């Protein structure tokens with residue numbers, strides 16, 4: 056039986072072949088996945104895992120692509136998206152919440168606000184899934200997922216499902232030591248009691264503050280580079296290197312916030328990649344600072 060018919064028998068309409076990834080990713084760029092599959096539970100993840108081992112093809116996980124630059128040649132092997140499952144949000148105890156890895160951060164925040172649960176306000180305006188948020192330890196000056204994590208449920212493609220306690224992990228600035236090549240299927244978060252209307256006020260304030268500073272009119276992946284150590288700001292270094300407004304093809308360094316690279320309409324991944332390379336080079340030349348990408352680059356050049 057061919058790989059395509061095995062997958063079709065198992066997943067039906069939840070598998071696609073040579074499927075363009077661009078529509079699934081925030082940047083709206085990127086080539087096709089050989090196989091794009093939407094598993095609904097750990098048994099199906101296990102099936103995909105066995106198949107990938109048997110055929111020796113790699114597995115790549117995508118959330119909503121709000122921190123991903125997939126190159127124009129696309130991704131070889133199997134791409135897993137959680138966007139059609141792992142969507143549960145359950146209150147476990149009065150302040151503990153179990154949440155699927157495919158849940159959007161915004162939905163989780165809304166769920167918590169409705170129930171007067173505090174602790175997620177830091178994530179106001181941060182797009183993407185909770186699983187992606189854990190992988191990136193997404194956060195803002197107000198906090199990050201590592202702060203509220205109690206337990207992590209992972210699917211390890213070598214060894215199957217496992218649970219990790221917060222104490223067994225390290226979460227730092229846009230990094231963690233917990234996930235590796237595993238998939239975050241769910242998290243247990245510890246929140247605190249709060250007042251819904253006060254929490255909403257705070258969330259609205261944060262969203263307004265972000266909208267004033269960030270260029271949200273065009274597709275982007277948020278901050279392209281991590282802030283370098285010693286309290287330096289990547290955005291300020293890029294601005295001081297004179298790069299605001301610099302364009303390659305359809306991609307442009309934002310004139311509003313220099314750490315954002317925007318897709319102004321018809322960018323290819325290669326345009327964004329060229330701007331990333333140019334920015335690194337100019338900042339290195341001007342300030343002897345090596346910028347590190349926060350955006351994750353996957354796939355093959357076109």
Ligand SMILES: Cc1cc2nc3c(=O)[nH]c(=O)nc-3n(C[C@H](O)[C@H](O)[C@H](O)COP(=O)(O)OP(=O)(O)OC[C@H]3O[C@@H](n4cnc5c(N)ncnc54)[C@H](O)[C@@H]3O)c2cc1C
Nearest residue numbers: 118119120121122183184186187188190193194239276277
């Ligand atoms: C306008 C804008 C503003 C942003 N602001 C912020 C901000 O303030 N702070 C911040 O930290 N980030 C910010 N980001 C970046 C981005 O939203 C976060 O990194 C987000 O957590 C990525 O989630 P995602 O589901 O889109 O993951 P993706 O971009 O799809 O994937 C990112 C990485 O996570 C991995 N991954 C995704 N899901 C899983 C999973 N279930 N299990 C294991 N690995 C997984 C992927 O393999 C990939 O390596 C911003 C992005 C945009 C577009």
